[in-house]
Amino acid sequence: MDCSDSIAFPRRLAALQEGMERAGLDLILLFDRANVRYFTGFRLNRVISSILAIPRDRDPVYLVAQLDLERAKRDCWIERIVPFPEDTPNYLSALAPLFNDKVRKVGMERDVITLAQADYIRELVGPGCELVDVRPLTTRLRAVKSPEEIELIRRAAEIADRAMGEVIDHLRPGASEAELSALAECRMLREGVEGVSFEPFLMSGENGWLPQRISSRKLLQPGELALLDMGAVYDGYCSDLTRTFAVGEVDAEKRRIFRIAYAAQQAAIAAIKPGIRACDVDAVAREMIAAEGLGEYFPHLTGHGVGLSTHEPPILDRDVEMVLEPGMVVTVEPGIYLPGVGAARVEDMVLVTPTGHEVLTATPRELV
Amino acid sequence: MDCSDSIAFPRRLAALQEGMERAGLDLILLFDRANVRYFTGFRLNRVISSILAIPRDRDPVYLVAQLDLERAKRDCWIERIVPFPEDTPNYLSALAPLFNDKVRKVGMERDVITLAQADYIRELVGPGCELVDVRPLTTRLRAVKSPEEIELIRRAAEIADRAMGEVIDHLRPGASEAELSALAECRMLREGVEGVSFEPFLMSGENGWLPQRISSRKLLQPGELALLDMGAVYDGYCSDLTRTFAVGEVDAEKRRIFRIAYAAQQAAIAAIKPGIRACDVDAVAREMIAAEGLGEYFPHLTGHGVGLSTHEPPILDRDVEMVLEPGMVVTVEPGIYLPGVGAARVEDMVLVTPTGHEVLTATPRELV
Numbered sequence: 001m002d003c004s005d006s007i008a009f010p011r012r013l014a015a016l017q018e019g020m021e022r023a024g025l026d027l028i029l030l031f032d033r034a035n036v037r038y039f040t041g042f043r044l045n046r047v048i049s050s051i052l053a054i055p056r057d058r059d060p061v062y063l064v065a066q067l068d069l070e071r072a073k074r075d076c077w078i079e080r081i082v083p084f085p086e087d088t089p090n091y092l093s094a095l096a097p098l099f100n101d102k103v104r105k106v107g108m109e110r111d112v113i114t115l116a117q118a119d120y121i122r123e124l125v126g127p128g129c130e131l132v133d134v135r136p137l138t139t140r141l142r143a144v145k146s147p148e149e150i151e152l153i154r155r156a157a158e159i160a161d162r163a164m165g166e167v168i169d170h171l172r173p174g175a176s177e178a179e180l181s182a183l184a185e186c187r188m189l190r191e192g193v194e195g196v197s198f199e200p201f202l203m204s205g206e207n208g209w210l211p212q213r214i215s216s217r218k219l220l221q222p223g224e225l226a227l228l229d230m231g232a233v234y235d236g237y238c239s240d241l242t243r244t245f246a247v248g249e250v251d252a253e254k255r256r257i258f259r260i261a262y263a264a265q266q267a268a269i270a271a272i273k274p275g276i277r278a279c280d281v282d283a284v285a286r287e288m289i290a291a292e293g294l295g296e297y298f299p300h301l302t303g304h305g306v307g308l309s310t311h312e313p314p315i316l317d318r319d320v321e322m323v324l325e326p327g328m329v330v331t332v333e334p335g336i337y338l339p340g341v342g343a344a345r346v347e348d349m350v351l352v353t354p355t356g357h358e359v360l361t362a363t364p365r366e367l368v
Numbered sequence: 369m370d371c372s373d374s375i376a377f378p379r380r381l382a383a384l385q386e387g388m389e390r391a392g393l394d395l396i397l398l399f400d401r402a403n404v405r406y407f408t409g410f411r412l413n414r415v416i417s418s419i420l421a422i423p424r425d426r427d428p429v430y431l432v433a434q435l436d437l438e439r440a441k442r443d444c445w446i447e448r449i450v451p452f453p454e455d456t457p458n459y460l461s462a463l464a465p466l467f468n469d470k471v472r473k474v475g476m477e478r479d480v481i482t483l484a485q486a487d488y489i490r491e492l493v494g495p496g497c498e499l500v501d502v503r504p505l506t507t508r509l510r511a512v513k514s515p516e517e518i519e520l521i522r523r524a525a526e527i528a529d530r531a532m533g534e535v536i537d538h539l540r541p542g543a544s545e546a547e548l549s550a551l552a553e554c555r556m557l558r559e560g561v562e563g564v565s566f567e568p569f570l571m572s573g574e575n576g577w578l579p580q581r582i583s584s585r586k587l588l589q590p591g592e593l594a595l596l597d598m599g600a601v602y603d604g605y606c607s608d609l610t611r612t613f614a615v616g617e618v619d620a621e622k623r624r625i626f627r628i629a630y631a632a633q634q635a636a637i638a639a640i641k642p643g644i645r646a647c648d649v650d651a652v653a654r655e656m657i658a659a660e661g662l663g664e665y666f667p668h669l670t671g672h673g674v675g676l677s678t679h680e681p682p683i684l685d686r687d688v689e690m691v692l693e694p695g696m697v698v699t700v701e702p703g704i705y706l707p708g709v710g711a712a713r714v715e716d717m718v719l720v721t722p723t724g725h726e727v728l729t730a731t732p733r734e735l736v
Binding site: 044045047048067071086087110112113114115116117118131178182186189192195198199201211212213214217299300301304310311315 | 414436442476484485487499560563575579580582669678679685
């Protein structure tokens with residue numbers, strides 16, 4: 001998705017500008033990497049920042065590090081590109097020309113902008129400055145994916161499937177957690193992805209039910225449950241996939257918690273269709289696990305949206321009333337972490353379709 | 369470095385508490401991942417947050433996500449560990465018990481804490497709240513590495529060397545930038561690292577001088593310069609290494625900019641010893657490149673500290689007066705990006721020793 005040959009980006013920006021008008025914002029400053037990429041289409045190294053500024057009545061300005069200027073000019077559709085110096089505390093001074101007497105109400109991401117950045121912006125605006133959270137506007141735009149976005153998410157999901165298959169092929173007692181998750185990561189990298197969508201983790205035995213959420217040097221032991229959670233970033237879009245494995249033969253209690261976690265996941269997926277609320281999908285999984293007396297061992301959300309971010313709305317959890325719509329993509333991943341026994345979780349990516357849903361990840365789900 | 373079997377962490381915390389006393393802070397809240405790890409020794413998945421709270425006259429409190437609680441209790445030396453709920457906007461409510469009438473002056477990282485977090489803390493403190501940047505205190509502690517830290521940095525550097533060697537072995541016209549940087553990344557992962565210290569990038573031809581700072585699908589062409597910048601994270605500690613390659617035969621102008629960049633790097637390294645200011649090391653490289661008429665094509669810093677973060681003080685750049693001390697570890701990496709010609713940069717990691725310096729990375733530096 002080269003941003004120069006697409007009309008998607010200007011259209012997205014126009015939609016944001018409409019919301020900006022309704023919210024009475026004088027200026028929007030986007031710092032969040034995924035938000036900036038959504039509107040600019042411009043890929044940056046993950047350690048490098050940029051800022052997209054959208055004044056009310058003027059063209060957008062894209063602020064990039066001095067070193068990224070020439071590439072942004074070559075590759076990005078936005079016409080006004082302004083450099084800022086890197087590695088200096090006053091890099092935000094490049095923002096100053098965007099401010100004038102009429103700028104009072106500034107939209108930005110309250111969960112991303114730092115205190116140092118916020119204080120600097122407050123100083124630029126002066127008395128009467130109002131910093132307003134712009135997340136509601138961007139979330140609404142990003143939650144429903146376009147056909148082009150869904151295509152990229154499918155590719156990311158397929159790559160995760162192939163990496164999971166490679167780990168399944170190499171699963172054996174005596175392999176280390178780190179070795180197997182590195183295998184998954186390397187397979188994804190060899191497929192030409194931008195990177196992993198998060199630090200993958202394979203956790204086995206006690207590390208599973210704690211849960212550990214990192215891959216350690218621990219070796220897999222016969223009779224343990226092991227769980228791998230991972231995903232890729234393909235042209236900016238993320239995948240997220242979990243499977244649970246039996247290392248050698250596992251006992252009946254381990255098979256039981258797997259069976260319950262898997263059944264709860266399948267039931268929650270079956271409930272996904274346009275019009276259902278996120279909390280209602282969550283309730284399906286949560287109630288099934290609770291009915292087996294294991295409710296307290298399912299301590300997290302049922303799922304989350306996935307796109308340019310690995311975790312984004314809609315969050316499938318208690319109290320989340322957001323209504324699912326066609327084009328949304330969510331994970332479904334209820335889990336059970338039973339001390340002394342093990343951890344079991346099956347996670348798939350699910351697209352909401354006009355008539356129901358489609359599961360985007362395909363690795364076999366049964367305990368292997 | 370398992371934090372349970374070490375006295376390093378309590379000692380570091382005691383040093384911070386001394387600084388806290390001098391600065392008159394009532395409470396310190398650390399959100400920065402590297403800072404938290406420095407004092408807790410606790411490894412978390414890179415996508416997961418935690419907070420270390422240090423009240424003035426009481427024991428420290430480590431706030432971790434509910435899911436990380438049991439593992440933190442097992443693995444972390446800190447006694448008071450408090451869980452917070454994940455994926456909810458009000459996760460900071462776990463901080464509330466730390467506040468009382470006497471807490472007014474709160475130290476935190478202004479460049480990391482978000483506006484949402486800062487506003488929540490201001491509300492907890494109430495009128496008279498003062499949020500003070502705690503970076504000067506933590507920077508001072510972290511800039512000089514202990515022998516144990518230097519050992520881990522050496523390991524991270526050795527792993528980067530081996531990954532660079534593997535790329536050199538596979539360098540050939542027709543290979544893609546992404547394929548070769550994936551090769552480096554996979555090699556590091558197979559060595560059991562926690563991950564890469566930043567998104568590695570191999571940039572060739574025009575992508576080099578722009579510069580691109582990401583690995584694309586572009587194929588290497590005979591006659592181009594190519595440059596790979598990458599590093600590993602070993603037990604929390606980062607490495608950072610760059611080499612420049614000739615793809616097939618390259619012309620005299622490309623060889624010339626390489627020779628100048630390499631000579632400037634060697635001269636800057638030679639200047640490193642206790643007592644020299646960061647800006648003076650920078651000046652050595654900058655003046656050599658300027659003397660060749662290429663000053664405007666060296667648009668970044670000469671180097672930076674490296675440790676639990678890939679980029680940390682001391683920054684070797686203009687105007688940085690920080691004085692180098694034994695135990696500091698810095699990169700030295702002046703570069704030349706000449707439009708129409710290519711990019712050349714050699715980067716090594718250098719330890720400041722009592723008598724001078726020691727170069728920690730060892731991959732051959734000549735153009736291959």
